[in-house]
Each structure stands twice: as structure tokens, then as C-alpha cells.
Amino acid sequence: MRFSTPLRFCVALPTTRQRLLFLKFTTTSPTRTLARRMASTQASSFGLKDPSLIKFQGLIDGKWIDAKSGETILVTNPATDEELGTVPEMGLDETKEAVAAAATAFTSWSRTTAKYRHDLLIKFFQLMTQHHDDLSRLITLENGKTLAEAKVENSYSASFLEWFAEESVRTYGEQIPSANPSVRNVVIKQPIGVVSILTPWNFPSAMITRKLGAALAAGCTAVIKPPPETPFSALAIAELADRAGIPQGVINIVTTQKNVIEVGRELCENKAIKKVSFTGSTPVAKLLYGMAASTLKKVSLEAGGNAPFIVFDDANIDEAVEAAIFCKFRGSGQTCVCANRIYVQSGVYAEFASRLSERVAEFKVGNGLEEGITHGPLIHVKAVEKVERHVADAVSKGAQVLVGGKSIPNTSFFIPTVLSDVPADAAINSEETFGPLAALTKFETEEEVIKLANNTDVGLAGYFFSRDVGRVWRVAERLEVGMVGANTGLVSQAVVPFGGVKESGLGREGGPHGIDEYMNTKLIVFGGL
CATH class of the missing domain: 3.40.309.10 (Aldehyde Dehydrogenase; Chain A, domain 2)
Known part of the structure; x- marks a missing residue:
């Protein structure tokens, strides 16, 4: 066994005093000029070709915002223990705002054509491919997996956007023959509504796009809660979605660590949310399943394996x-x-x-x-x-x-x-x-x-x-x-359905079945013909 002692990843991190000033101005300064400057300095320390992919704020209704409390979550590189930066410690208020923004955006996004959504998702996919090296490096920095594995993940992650772009124009309905010659039975599929997406740290990018790609293709809007260990990949994905032309409010991101119980509960019990999609442990899946049952939401749960x-x-x-x-x-x-x-x-x-x-x-x-x-x-x-x-x-x-x-x-x-x-x-x-x-x-x-x-x-x-x-x-x-x-x-x-049986969860992600998880099937009976 050869072991390479983990070397410290040398980055130009701000001093303690600079970090304190940064936190102060991101939460209290009216102009936030220094905050933006400090954020830019921190982002450049990641070593990305495009530092603007790094975001240190949550996203609600198209706006990058801090937590109302001013509190933050420190994110570190697990290989070196170096501080990467902070993201907001959001809570119940921000979560409600994010859900409300997604609900408002749904009224227009759900009425867009499948071809329109297809084209935006293809642009989204192309941007993830274009920024392949940066997105892969970001995965390695916050998750710790090797750069070679991170590159595989980013390609895998982007593939869901391409796949579901193509599936968006294939959400076919059907006509079912009636015994009555004056009746026509027609079945159509419609987007289910606002979706809450809760993801784990082991695949900080792919576990988001596997859910988000299907949701967007179906015409749904989303509130995403990424894990506190690896939030930067999620935020970078949201930045690229904006560049692709996804409208404001369609994608919202709430970052939290200590408020995870109240945020998770809101993302399951809020009546405006019509579906919960979760990947994580079986015990947490059971808790969320129980919460979602309060309003009989549709759920997809990809839980533990053995x-x-x-x-x-x-x-x-x-x-x-x-x-x-x-x-x-x-x-x-x-x-x-x-x-x-x-x-x-x-x-x-x-x-x-x-x-x-x-x-x-x-x-x-x-x-x-x-x-x-x-x-x-x-x-x-x-x-x-x-x-x-x-x-x-x-x-x-x-x-x-x-x-x-x-x-x-x-x-x-x-x-x-x-x-x-x-x-x-x-x-x-x-x-x-x-x-x-x-x-x-x-x-x-x-x-x-x-x-x-x-x-x-x-x-x-x-x-x-x-x-x-x-x-x-x-x-x-x-x-x-x-x-x-x-x-x-x-x-x-x-291109294939992913999911388990027994206590490994419910529903399937990916493949031709994946988009159905984000749609309602509606029967329309036409009489008097």
C-alpha cells in the first residue's frame, strides 16, 4: 500500500479579520460592495477558470441572498481541512419564500411548450459540458473524490439534462376507445407542480440534475436543499441554469445545516409543494415520507443500500x-x-x-x-x-x-x-x-x-x-x-430507471420512467359527439 500524505491545497484564503469583515458586510452593509469584492477573492481561490461559478449565497426568485439571521455554514475541503468558504444558514422564513417564488413561477413555466423547455435544457447541458473542468474541480474540492472520478460525475450529471430535454417532447398522452360511439376518452399528462429536492453529498452534482432535469422537462419548478458539506456544486448548477435562460423563480436553493429539521419539514408539509424527491439514508427517508403524508404528496425516495x-x-x-x-x-x-x-x-x-x-x-x-x-x-x-x-x-x-x-x-x-x-x-x-x-x-x-x-x-x-x-x-x-x-x-x-425495493425507497429516476414521477395523468371524457 502506497500512501501519499495529503498535501494542503494552497489557496489564497482571507485572513480571519477579512473573513469577519466579509461576514459583516454580507449581512448588514447596504451597498455590500466589500462583500462582493471579498466573494470574488474567495471564488478565485478555488482555482477555476471561471470564478463567477462560485456562489456564496442562496438563490430565491432569481436573487442571490444571505440568511436573514446573518449566520453562515463553513464548508471545508475534506482532503486538506482547508476552508473553502461559507454559505447562508437559512431557515424557515427563507424556505417559505423560496416555495412561494417557485409557486409563482410555476404558473408561467408550466404553460411553456415542451419544445421551449427542450431547447433551454439543451443549452443547460451544453454549459455544463463547456465548464466541465471547473465543475469537476469543484466536486473534488468540496467532496474529496479524485479529479478523475469528479469528471465522470460531471459528465453523468450533465447527461440527465440532455436525456430529459429529449424526454420533454415525448410526454405522450393517449386515446382510449369507448363502448359509447359518442364518447371520446383522452388521457393527457401535466406537470405536478412545485417540487422539493433534497440531495446528499456523495454526488453533489448528479443527484441534483437527475431530479431537476426531469422536473424542468415536465414543466415543474423546484426548491433545492443541497447538503451543507457540498453546496457549491448546487449553486454553480443554478448559475448555469440562469445563463441557459431558465426563468427566475423556477429554480430556488436553500442552504442550511442546523435548521435542517424545520427546513425539511416545510419542504414536505407546505401545501404549495406537490412532490418531494429525496436521496439519502433510510431513516431520514422514513421521516420525510411521514411528513409528506400530511398532504398526500407524491414522493420519490432513493434510500440506503446494502x-x-x-x-x-x-x-x-x-x-x-x-x-x-x-x-x-x-x-x-x-x-x-x-x-x-x-x-x-x-x-x-x-x-x-x-x-x-x-x-x-x-x-x-x-x-x-x-x-x-x-x-x-x-x-x-x-x-x-x-x-x-x-x-x-x-x-x-x-x-x-x-x-x-x-x-x-x-x-x-x-x-x-x-x-x-x-x-x-x-x-x-x-x-x-x-x-x-x-x-x-x-x-x-x-x-x-x-x-x-x-x-x-x-x-x-x-x-x-x-x-x-x-x-x-x-x-x-x-x-x-x-x-x-x-x-x-x-x-x-x-437512460435507465434508477431505484430500489423494500426499504431502499419508492419511485424511479432516470430513463423513460423518470419524467412520469413529475407529472399527473389526467383523464378527459368528451361526450355528445
Whole structure:
């Protein structure tokens, strides 16, 4: 294992006195001239080609604003602990204003033609592509993933705008024949209304456009609450939406950290909001689901996962190892569709464990902006502690550490780890780790591994490798998940439906089904013909 000590990302940050002045003038100065100057200085420190993409304020009705309280949220680079800047600590009042602005904008935006929305979304997509390097760097700075992975995310993120631009002009209705010759039954689709979008930090850009692209294409307006750890990607997306010509009030962004409960409740219970779309943990999804039920809103919930990754004796081991590397360690294991439990049949167990360990030992951990770094940090120390707990629990029950197994003291880095002989009762088999930990468990029969794989309350994604055609169909159909990767570790694409079963959520995002989540189906019966 090679470890590159995370180097401090050198930026020209303001002094403490300058930051205090900045905060003062962003909240109290009538002219805010100094505030704008300081914001410009801070933005330039990100190293972007276009510093104007960096916004330090929330967005309501087309206006960049601070919190009424004057409070802010400090955002740091998880790889270096450097301060990136601040965003407003908004609350209930700002959230209500954002919802009201979105409701007003809906009256006109919902009446635009699908072709008009298509054209604006294509411009939006082109701007995200044009600013690819800047947007990718921004993801790395606030999330910590490597620049190579950030570039993949930005391309993935932009693809949703292109896909839903094309879907906007294909929201077809239908005519249903009637038994009465003087009656015509017509079904049309209409935008559902104002949408609240609540997203996680692990994909600070893609989790927004996957929802926002569909909402805009359908004719809906939105209030977005990005995570406090990674707000700058969301704000940059909003800036590009404005440049693309999306009207004021159609997209609103409320940033918050300590007021998240009251803001979340308002985004679920406000009667003007007609749909809630959330990606995050299962416990939070359940809370939001209960809140949204107060007005029977439509909801899309993409919650936690605990993905099984199965390698059968007849698998192509080269392909299985490569897929496990991508599927388990992408984003340092911080994706909802990461392989969390790796089951390997006894006949190839030793070979797979050896070859996977050799590859993982070559990883280089550090600041994602540095050359040669393969894996970045976890989002914060609490995430590191969870991985440590899972490793300690598994080892205490008989598991062996093949590679890694430790964190880097006083950082948010955990050395990518492979454990062998992980018992079925280890905590990792019942909890989503969300870290760079590959836990290998041996199995003997197909029936045994299906039971192990399905022995969980969640069901987002599952993966398996086999060259037996009959087995491929059997296992794919029997896995209790919303998405299956058969001989592949990649299932996420803009053109396919994304979502889970059981306690992994409700609804689907992406694909031809994604836009339907943001539309109402209306029946019109014409009589007297």
C-alpha cells in the first residue's frame, strides 16, 4: 500500500479579520460592495477558470441572498481541512419564500411548450459540458473524490439534462376507445407542480440534475436543499441554469445545516409543494415520507443500500475483480450502489481474494487534485469511525485483514481494506458501511448465497458474475433489488430507471420512467359527439 500524505491545497484564503469583515458586510452593509469584492477573492481561490461559478449565497426568485439571521455554514475541503468558504444558514422564513417564488413561477413555466423547455435544457447541458473542468474541480474540492472520478460525475450529471430535454417532447398522452360511439376518452399528462429536492453529498452534482432535469422537462419548478458539506456544486448548477435562460423563480436553493429539521419539514408539509424527491439514508427517508403524508404528496425516495456482490465458480475472475474494484471502491466506497457484501464461491475464493488484495494494495490515497492519487478521503471523521467499527467488529468475530484495516490518524482518510472470512453475523452484513472496505464471505451453493443476499431490509442494487446463462437469469430474477448488474459492476446511466425495493425507497429516476414521477395523468371524457 502506497500512501501519499495529503498535501494542503494552497489557496489564497482571507485572513480571519477579512473573513469577519466579509461576514459583516454580507449581512448588514447596504451597498455590500466589500462583500462582493471579498466573494470574488474567495471564488478565485478555488482555482477555476471561471470564478463567477462560485456562489456564496442562496438563490430565491432569481436573487442571490444571505440568511436573514446573518449566520453562515463553513464548508471545508475534506482532503486538506482547508476552508473553502461559507454559505447562508437559512431557515424557515427563507424556505417559505423560496416555495412561494417557485409557486409563482410555476404558473408561467408550466404553460411553456415542451419544445421551449427542450431547447433551454439543451443549452443547460451544453454549459455544463463547456465548464466541465471547473465543475469537476469543484466536486473534488468540496467532496474529496479524485479529479478523475469528479469528471465522470460531471459528465453523468450533465447527461440527465440532455436525456430529459429529449424526454420533454415525448410526454405522450393517449386515446382510449369507448363502448359509447359518442364518447371520446383522452388521457393527457401535466406537470405536478412545485417540487422539493433534497440531495446528499456523495454526488453533489448528479443527484441534483437527475431530479431537476426531469422536473424542468415536465414543466415543474423546484426548491433545492443541497447538503451543507457540498453546496457549491448546487449553486454553480443554478448559475448555469440562469445563463441557459431558465426563468427566475423556477429554480430556488436553500442552504442550511442546523435548521435542517424545520427546513425539511416545510419542504414536505407546505401545501404549495406537490412532490418531494429525496436521496439519502433510510431513516431520514422514513421521516420525510411521514411528513409528506400530511398532504398526500407524491414522493420519490432513493434510500440506503446494502448491495451484494456475488462471484460464482464459473465467473470470469479477471472481470469480477475489475468490477469489484470499481463497484466497491468508487468514491472511496461512498456510493449508495457500492458492493457492501462480497460473496465468493469456495472454488474461486482464494484466487479472487488474492487478486483483489493485490490490486487494492496498489491504491494511492491522498488529495484528489494530486497526480497519481486513486482514492480520496471520506467526507468527515464520523464516516471514518463507522468503517473502523465495522473492521473491528468483523475481526473480533474471526475475519482476517488482508490489506489496510486502519485509518490515517487526524485525517478523514481510511486505507482501502480487504477482509477475508467475514462471518454472516458481522455488522457489515446488516449495515451499509459507506467506506473503502471490501468484506469477503465464502459460500458453497447458489441457494445459500441467494438467501444471504436477500437477508436484508433494503434492496437497491445487486451484482453477480457467472458464465452460466441459466444461472444468470435465475439469480437476476431472484435477487430482491431494484437494479441488477449481471457480469458488470456498473448500473447507473441516465437512460435507465434508477431505484430500489423494500426499504431502499419508492419511485424511479432516470430513463423513460423518470419524467412520469413529475407529472399527473389526467383523464378527459368528451361526450355528445
